[in-house]
Amino acid sequence: MYNEKVVDHFNNPRNVGELADADAIGETGSFKCGDTMTLYLKVRNGIIEDVRFQTYGCGAAIASSSMLTEMVKGKTLDQALAITNQDVADELGGLPPLKLHCSNLAADALHNAIENYRARQGIGKTG
Amino acid sequence: MYNEKVVDHFNNPRNVGELADADAIGETGSFKCGDTMTLYLKVRNGIIEDVRFQTYGCGAAIASSSMLTEMVKGKTLDQALAITNQDVADELGGLPPLKLHCSNLAADALHNAIENYRARQGIGKTG
Amino acid sequence: MSNREVYMDHGATTPVREEAVEAMLPFFKELYGNPSSVHSQGRKVRKAFENAREKTAAAIGANPEEIFFTSGGTESNNIALRGAAKRLNKPGHIITSSIEHHAVFDVCRDLEKEGHRVTYLPVDNMGLLDPSRVEDAITAETFIISIMAANNEIGTVQPIEEIGKIAAGHKILFHTDAVQVVGQLPVDVKKMQVDFLSLSGHKFNGPKGVGALYKRKGVKIDPLYHGGGQEKKLRPGTENVPGVVGLSRALELSVEEIPGKKAALEALRDRLIDGLLKIDDVVLNGHPEKRLPGNVNVSFSFIEGESILLSLDMHGIAASSGSACSSGSLDPSHVLSAIGLDHQTAHGSIRFTLGRGNNESDVDYVLEKIPSVVENLRRISPMGKTK
Amino acid sequence: MSNREVYMDHGATTPVREEAVEAMLPFFKELYGNPSSVHSQGRKVRKAFENAREKTAAAIGANPEEIFFTSGGTESNNIALRGAAKRLNKPGHIITSSIEHHAVFDVCRDLEKEGHRVTYLPVDNMGLLDPSRVEDAITAETFIISIMAANNEIGTVQPIEEIGKIAAGHKILFHTDAVQVVGQLPVDVKKMQVDFLSLSGHKFNGPKGVGALYKRKGVKIDPLYHGGGQEKKLRPGTENVPGVVGLSRALELSVEEIPGKKAALEALRDRLIDGLLKIDDVVLNGHPEKRLPGNVNVSFSFIEGESILLSLDMHGIAASSGSACSSGSLDPSHVLSAIGLDHQTAHGSIRFTLGRGNNESDVDYVLEKIPSVVENLRRISPMGKTK
């Protein structure tokens, strides 16, 4: 069902947990399947310096969360904002069609976190 | 499907053919499955002395015909008249339920032959 | 009883070929998982199952997502016809032939009870359907045409591509019962322009109890059964994995072998036909050329089919008859009636269907035994005394 | 991946037992005839086939002529319910439970579309149906009651005999889906007073793709499929002889073994339940006593079923989950909702179903591995941080 990369990220999820001194927190939930994700960002000079996640969900949801954290580290906020759910799935080497929706929470949580960061910084929503 | 006795009578039918000097001929046909049988009797002193049959039909029909000829030889006409289709099937050791109807022609042909004999002798139909 | 066994009833069913048995075996004890399961046991089975679907699709020129596995030809036919009728959801018109297998014929009869109108097109005395009759029968209410690819009793092969063109031209669904054809003759669903095609594993040396329905992508019908959603809800129930694997393996091989075996089988068939026609008062039923490679159907005058079968059986020869006296129905087959045989000729019809494993010596054995069989029965028969 | 493989998904399907495979094998290559054929090849097969019917009947206290072979539990359920509805030939009323398998539940939903009214009776929070609710639901239009003998997800065993008495008292047809029970617990159709009972081969170490419907003698329903008239026209199509032979052999042995295996399986089950309940925030779903011998169903708070399954799979443990996220439907199962589980508890449910071949060491292996699985997933989860 899942490819090796997905299984690896599921078995050894990267960047799990909370960040006590997070600059931003993004939450998201899939109304339909009940999955939820919380993403913590540490931002310095507009660059994502550190990241942590917590996810409730299936294998695809957990692997996508883990994958996302690897993708955003070191990226500028604008670069991070450009990451789509499809990008995450692609970076994982693909997901079964039926599980694609489960990966949709990762990029969503990221975008929410960046919004949250900008709100905290007093920068309005872009676009 | 058929027991050994039926198969024996089918493979080695007794008393097949015509009797050139028959005292009586009985014919019958199943309207439904198209089987037909002709029975020839040689009668002396009220006793069936010789018998032959010709049958168009399935295995059960042929075996029943053969069986019947063995059953009637040496019988009085009244004894022969008492033989039923069920008797023939019983004497064969039974027939598959679906094939029972195919055995119904043998006793019918016999009864017709006896009727034919009595008609020829000027004796009216009994009963 | 004879020591020799000659099986010439491949049209009824076939032995499962070694390769198909081999292919099935692992799926009983080792790869036994449910293909719907998330765990690796289930996933491995799913993979093999989908691989079988790909093979099946490839064998008839379809895409894998157009293949739906069923429990056999009967179910495939029922799903196509009833599913289309159910989706229509109002009375409509069906065109079929008068020589379909009961799994189409009796479905149509039942759909008539539900309010549909059915045209049973006549065939000629060799069993051939004239495609122009299909064209002429089409009305505004016609929603499906179902014409078998070849007949199971008399072997006549129908001009499916021509009928497919007509159906496509009128945008009417077209189903073909190809149970007797798949594995015997090349089949290409695209060329045939069919929307549905039925096939059955046990007719091409695959297992019994498993078949497939080809449904062209985009064609929508309503499912008849409901359950766990398998086969995209069209045919729910835990998948018969070993059966499907066996079917696909047998199909793959049968189709591969067509170029080599077709002419050989036809040669055997014609040898048998020629030999049989040397006997007095024997006629060939069906078409002399447009005929399944393994099908021989002849009528012996003055004698009855079952008793011929029984006598042949004593010689170890397995064949079948067009009269169904032993199956509870006493009427001769609707197929033999449709090609104009009288009651007696129909009742004297015997079908020999050659297949994998049959050889010239089998044919010669039959030809050696049958004259005495016929003679003996004719001797018993009250008919035909004129000759 | 683990080297050890522990299969605890016997509720989904089971491996075919050696004796059943052995029983089937001759029917692929040697006894391959069509049981409807007149010749001896066919007759030998017919004999074996009818022998299988006798064994199947004996296993559930039925007469052979009351057994109809099908392609599985799904088809058996569909034939009983739809066949009764079709025979009724007007809108009627059906009583069923809210925790039936989809092969009953979704059939009822579809029959609603056709105009029938269906009462889906609620169950208590352990999945038990109160028979008095059945009595209360009966109306003058009720023509069939369908209540499963035991639930496939949570294992709750229903009071079928009591419901049978009620149905009989009202002269209403009574069907039970006994797919999860046959071969596990003693079944007697007479005692249960059922008119129909469904069973499926692959749930008791028989083959997939073959099942049976018990239909009490004298009860009349309309066939759904039409074809060659097999199974007294109730289920036409060339008989799946090897499948039926395998089913009957597996069934015969399963039922014979019940006295010996039931308590042993229950002991394993309870050992697993006890061990699982030692983990924090775990609850047992289903009934503590009225429960299938091999069924364990628990919900782990804060974590999701599929990810648990996946982790177990890494340890070679095969189980299943009540959430069907991967099967296309995103809602938790209607069964878990019906026993009142909230969305999250339902999504955290895992079913272990023990069966033939499982032993204490398997249970201990699961109990050894599962705490870290749960812990790791909870560590990732944003929920349950309060503890």
Ligand SMILES: Cc1ncc(COP(=O)(O)O)c(C=O)c1O
């Ligand atoms: C209770 C119940 N009913 C019906 C079925 C359907 O059986 P099958 O998959 O053999 O069609 C199953 C199993 O899938 C089941 O557990």
Ligand SMILES: Cc1ncc(COP(=O)(O)O)c(C=O)c1O
């Ligand atoms: C032309 C045709 N259609 C349908 C069927 C039915 O197939 P099955 O018996 O596999 O259901 C058969 C064979 O019996 C057949 O010859």
